[in-house]
Amino acid sequence: MDRLEVAKGVEVTRDLALFLREERALVISDLHLGFEGALAEQGVSIPRFQRRVILERLGRMLDRVKAERVVVAGDFKHEFSRNLTDEWIEVKQVLRFLRDRVTPVLVRGNHDNYLATILGDLDLPLQERADVGGYTIVHGHEEVSTLHPIVMGHEHPAVKLKDELGAVVSVPAFLVTDRLIVLPAFSPLALGVDVSAYPYLSPILNRTDIDDARVIGADEKEGLLDFGRVRGLRDLRAALLMK
DSSP states (O other), X not given: OOEEEEETTEEEXXXXXXXXXXXXXXXXXOXXXXXXXXXXXXXXXXXXXXXXXXXXXXXXXXXXXXOSEEEEESOSBOOSSSOOHHHHHHHHHHHHHHHTTSEEEEEOOTTOTTHHHXXXXXXXXXXXXXXXXXXXXOOSSSOOOOSXXXXXXXXXXXXXXXXXXXXXXXXXXXXXXXXXXXXXOSOTTSOOEETTOSSOSOHHHHTSOOTTOEEEEEETTTEEEEEEEHHHHHHHHHHHHHO
């Protein structure tokens, strides 16, 4: 299954994106471009593959869903304290890729402190929030005042599963309630946070009763996976810990 309607005119997709159908807008979050460069600054060297994977994901997403806008709900880049050379290169390359096909809309995340400098010669503003199709789109690291349902990132929700050998597999997931939709991280390097773990990082999520939130995993090969409700996963996690 490529897409699943979770509210009227609102679909989650296997491409780790939310689609607002009437507005022809896709919403993604947490690309964390420059992640490998930030690790290298700390003396940790890994192969630099994230930009390629993200561009491939964006291409597949836009091939499958005919959108006019892509809203990035924060953490477009990774380094908090400055702009790394890798980030200048990767941010511009990804934004030029998007602008060839859609209108990009950028919402500030807590990792985006210096992103506006990179955006200067691209003539793209960095917004605190985006109000699209009756939804308020924010990153989620700060509280927001709105009468509309919220779409946010920041949390990197995932379902943690153990295979038969005991290895943990992390499946990126959407959390869906009537008033809140939490997006999975678009970055292949962003570690997912177990949806059954509490407390969360986001003040918005911590003030929301999500026991009955629907958990929908997004796997690029298997498609969308319905894991039921947070309450059920939390009960299962507690039972396993007792064994």
